[in-house]
Amino acid sequence: xxxxxxxxxxxxxxxxxVAAEIEQARDLMEAGQFEEAREALWPAARSGxxxxxxxxxxxxxxxxxxxxxxxxxxxxxxxxxxxGHPGAQSGVGWYYEEGIGMPAPDLVRAYMWYVLSAIGGDxxxxxxxxxxxxxxxxxxxxxxxxxxxxxxxxxYPFR
Numbered sequence: 001x002x003x004x005x006x007x008x009x010x011x012x013x014x015x016x017x018v019a020a021e022i023e024q025a026r027d028l029m030e031a032g033q034f035e036e037a038r039e040a041l042w043p044a045a046r047s048g049x050x051x052x053x054x055x056x057x058x059x060x061x062x063x064x065x066x067x068x069x070x071x072x073x074x075x076x077x078x079x080x081x082x083x084g085h086p087g088a089q090s091g092v093g094w095y096y097e098e099g100i101g102m103p104a105p106d107l108v109r110a111y112m113w114y115v116l117s118a119i120g121g122d123x124x125x126x127x128x129x130x131x132x133x134x135x136x137x138x139x140x141x142x143x144x145x146x147x148x149x150x151x152x153x154x155x156y157p158f159r
Contacts, residue, residue, distance in 0.1 A: 018044050022051050029055070034065025045076070053080035054088040061091070071101040081113065084155050086120030089113050090128065097132055107136050111144035112151065119156050 021040055028037035038059055044052035057076030060069045074095045080088035093113030099105035111132050117125035133141060152159075 018049055022049070022055070025052070025055065029064065034059060038065050048083070050080040050083040050085040050088065054085050057088060057091060070095070074101050084120060086117045086122035086125065089117035089120060090122045090125045093117060093125070093128060107132060108140050108144045108147065111136060111141070112147040115144070115148045116151055116155060119152065119159050
């Protein structure tokens with residue numbers, strides 16, 4: 001029992017430390033210190049922190065402190081999106097919608113990611129979903145809804 005309490009306390013301390021590092025990195029980004037922000041984010045991103053991964057994706061998408069690279073941006077967004085980060089999910093949806101870094105747009109996957117992002121709480125994702133559905137066939141919408149159902153139970157089991 002004591003081991004469990006100590007483990008929980010250690011995890012809470014680690015979580016607080018990572019959150020502080022990510023907040024510091026956001027402050028550095030706002031100050032235009034992108035190289036320093038990336039260095040601050042890198043350990044958390046490499047350890048699988050979804051917030052850090054999403055911010056690294058933003059940096060590659062916009063060329064902030066790194067060379068602009070849509071393929072690497074998508075890669076970082078996808079890592080974060082698979083962990084349930086709504087902002088990254090919306091970013092993945094946009095990449096699929098536009099076909100950036102891929103052979104062609106994929107409206108089915110774009111719709112799926114926008115819906116998941118909206119479920120996760122991204123207010124802009126619902127607007128993106130409304131817009132993309134105008135470009136889709138009924139069959140594509142059915143396919144996307146089936147994919148949403150598959151991912152939703154895994155990603156958002158209580159929503």
